[in-house]
Amino acid sequence: MSHTFEIEKTCPHTSARAGLITTAHGVVPTPAFMPVGSQATVKALTPDDVRDVGAKILLSNAYHLYLRPGVEVIEKMGGLHRFMGWDGPILTDSGGYQVFSLATLRRVGDEGVRFRSHIDGSEHFLTPEDAVRVQERLGSDIIMALDECPPHDAEISRVREATGRTHLWAERCLKAHRREDQALYGIVQGGMFPELRRQSAVHLTSLDFPGYAIGGLSLGEPKNVMLAMVEETVSCLPGDKPRYLMGVGSPEDLVENVSRGVDLFDSALPTRTARNGALFAATGRLNIRNAGYKGLDQPVDPGCDCYTCQRFSVAYLNHLFKSKELLAYRLATIHNLRFIMRLMERMRQSIIRGSFGEFQRAFLASYRTTDEEVRLAQKQQWLARSVRVDDESDGPEDPGVVA
Numbered sequence: 001m002s003h004t005f006e007i008e009k010t011c012p013h014t015s016a017r018a019g020l021i022t023t024a025h026g027v028v029p030t031p032a033f034m035p036v037g038s039q040a041t042v043k044a045l046t047p048d049d050v051r052d053v054g055a056k057i058l059l060s061n062a063y064h065l066y067l068r069p070g071v072e073v074i075e076k077m078g079g080l081h082r083f084m085g086w087d088g089p090i091l092t093d094s095g096g097y098q099v100f101s102l103a104t105l106r107r108v109g110d111e112g113v114r115f116r117s118h119i120d121g122s123e124h125f126l127t128p129e130d131a132v133r134v135q136e137r138l139g140s141d142i143i144m145a146l147d148e149c150p151p152h153d154a155e156i157s158r159v160r161e162a163t164g165r166t167h168l169w170a171e172r173c174l175k176a177h178r179r180e181d182q183a184l185y186g187i188v189q190g191g192m193f194p195e196l197r198r199q200s201a202v203h204l205t206s207l208d209f210p211g212y213a214i215g216g217l218s219l220g221e222p223k224n225v226m227l228a229m230v231e232e233t234v235s236c237l238p239g240d241k242p243r244y245l246m247g248v249g250s251p252e253d254l255v256e257n258v259s260r261g262v263d264l265f266d267s268a269l270p271t272r273t274a275r276n277g278a279l280f281a282a283t284g285r286l287n288i289r290n291a292g293y294k295g296l297d298q299p300v301d302p303g304c305d306c307y308t309c310q311r312f313s314v315a316y317l318n319h320l321f322k323s324k325e326l327l328a329y330r331l332a333t334i335h336n337l338r339f340i341m342r343l344m345e346r347m348r349q350s351i352i353r354g355s356f357g358e359f360q361r362a363f364l365a366s367y368r369t370t371d372e373e374v375r376l377a378q379k380q381q382w383l384a385r386s387v388r389v390d391d392e393s394d395g396p397e398d399p400g401v402v403a
Helices: 047-052 062-067 071-076 079-084 096-101 126-140 157-178 194-206 223-234 250-259 269-277 307-311 313-320 325-352 356-366 372-386
Strands: 003-008 017-025 025-030 032-035 057-060 090-093 106-111 111-114 125-128 142-145 183-188 211-215 244-245 264-267 276-279 282-286
Touching: 003 223, 003 325, 017 325, 025 032, 025 057, 025 090, 032 057, 047 325, 057 062, 062 071, 062 090, 062 307, 062 356, 071 079, 071 126, 079 090, 079 096, 125 126, 126 157, 142 325, 157 183, 157 194, 183 194, 194 211, 194 223, 211 223, 211 372, 223 250, 250 356, 269 325, 276 325, 325 356
Parallel strands: 032 264, 057 090, 090 142, 142 183, 183 211, 211 244, 244 264
Antiparallel strands: 003 017, 017 025, 106 111, 111 125, 276 282
């Protein structure tokens, strides 16, 4: 078995833990963040750029790659690692999120999902067995079971139905899985209902997956609800398996959920906000297009060791964005991803040193977070757009920028 998980240290005052996920293509120190490369690329960056910011594992999306360029093309090229020029671990999502985000283009039943492609309108039918088969052919290191992700505001009857279907599909995915060099993770659903979250976690852990994802969160619900659902879920997951919170990537959320025992994260937020000119700094996000940065001769974040901060001024980045130069997107993306990777590294080090609680308090006290009402409104705008396009699109600018 090429997938193992070892816990190196736990925090005595929180549920935070530092560990190592071993895969066929390398070891991932946890807690870890996965940059999103849905289309077999992290937007605006080369694989060397991604490696240089400190990423150890990437996420790609089996649904998108199935539609374009097609599994046959990637398989013929030697698999996903060789196709995209990345020799480290890769996790592929099964397409379950697209069941949610492309709601106007699909029909769901117990047998599977009938999709209408958002690219050309062609019709496709995806079963749990198909989802596993596609990911096995791609050759990723960690693959995900097909799940159904209901909207955050769905009624309990609708969520109960989706959760039951997720369990049925998980069992079928396990039976279909053949490759021993890949780890298949199950996905816990249950919406915003604590009892359904617990039931889902208990059912999936009885199936003995090598790792567990927490799905269906960060989809427009208030943050306190999201954190409560994570706590409910984690309390029912085994301590010796990796825990992966899907779709969460804002700095404050990463800190809060590491403290609750989550090991692995992914989100397009750091890269998407970078392309919109919202850059992470120690005190919060700043809008690099702001006129006040036009002549400012200092890095985005004086404490950052990324290529962008070591080489260029805020004034230069302001100029690139105002001029709509393509270099703006690369430099901003490098910075935002390095900020997140440094944050994960600092959390890991503080867990190992036994000082995570102090780190958490200091970070949350100094980092200005997004106004909740503005954040939820912007999230709904972006989700409405993602129903028509794809989940890594340049939707409305993420809120929370500091002037």
